[in-house]
Amino acid sequence: MYGSPQDICEAAIGALQDHGISVVARSRWFRTAPVPVSDQPWFVNGVIAVATGLNPADLLSLLHEVEAEFGRTRSIRNEARLLDLDLVAYDDLVTDGGTPPTLPHPRMHERAFVLFPLSDIAPDWKHPATGIDLSDLIAALPADQRAEPDA
Numbered sequence: 001m002y003g004s005p006q007d008i009c010e011a012a013i014g015a016l017q018d019h020g021i022s023v024v025a026r027s028r029w030f031r032t033a034p035v036p037v038s039d040q041p042w043f044v045n046g047v048i049a050v051a052t053g054l055n056p057a058d059l060l061s062l063l064h065e066v067e068a069e070f071g072r073t074r075s076i077r078n079e080a081r082l083l084d085l086d087l088v089a090y091d092d093l094v095t096d097g098g099t100p101p102t103l104p105h106p107r108m109h110e111r112a113f114v115l116f117p118l119s120d121i122a123p124d125w126k127h128p129a130t131g132i133d134l135s136d137l138i139a140a141l142p143a144d145q146r147a148e149p150d151a
Contacts, residue, residue: 005044006150008070012083013048015066025049027117029150035111037144044150047088047117056090060101063087088114092128104128109137112145 002008006029013023027047034040052059063085070083089104096102108114109127115138118125125134 002070008083009044009046012066012070012085015069016048016050016062019062019066020052021054021062022051023048024051025121027120030113030116030147031150032113032116032147033144035113035145043113045113045117045147047114047121049121056087056093056095056101056103057099059090060087086114088118089128094129110141110145112138112141112147115141116147 002011009029013026017023025048029044029046031042032045033042050059054062067083067085086105086108087101087103088108090101093103097106104127105114109130109132115134119134119138123134126132127134127137
C-alpha cells in the first residue's frame, strides 16, 4: 500500500506534518539490523527533529496515533511491524518513567538505529542524563549493532 520501507517512513513524516508537527531537521535513511537480532529483514530508520507545542506525553500519543493510521497494533513486544515511531528525546528533559514517556528513551544509547541517524542532525549531542557525547555512545555500541546509510 505505501511502497518500500523508505516510502513508508516518508509517508509517516508527511502524516506528522499533517497533524501540525513541524520538521526542523532530518537525517539520511539508514539500513539497520533488527534489535534484538532475529530473522526479520533489516529496517530503514531515520531521526527527525521537530518543533511542536505538544508536551512529551501528547507527542508520544500522536506518534502512536500515526502508527495506528498505518495499521500498527501494539500486542507483542518486538514483533514485526510496518512502522515504529519513538520519542527519543525532548530537549534536554530527563524523566524517571513514573509517567510516560521516559526521557530520553531508556535504550536509545544502545541502538545504532537511533545513534547513527541522530549523528546526522545533532553530531554534538550529549545524552542529557549521563552527559556522554554521541560519538562515545556510537563507539560503545556492541558489534551486532550495525547501521549503513541507505543508498
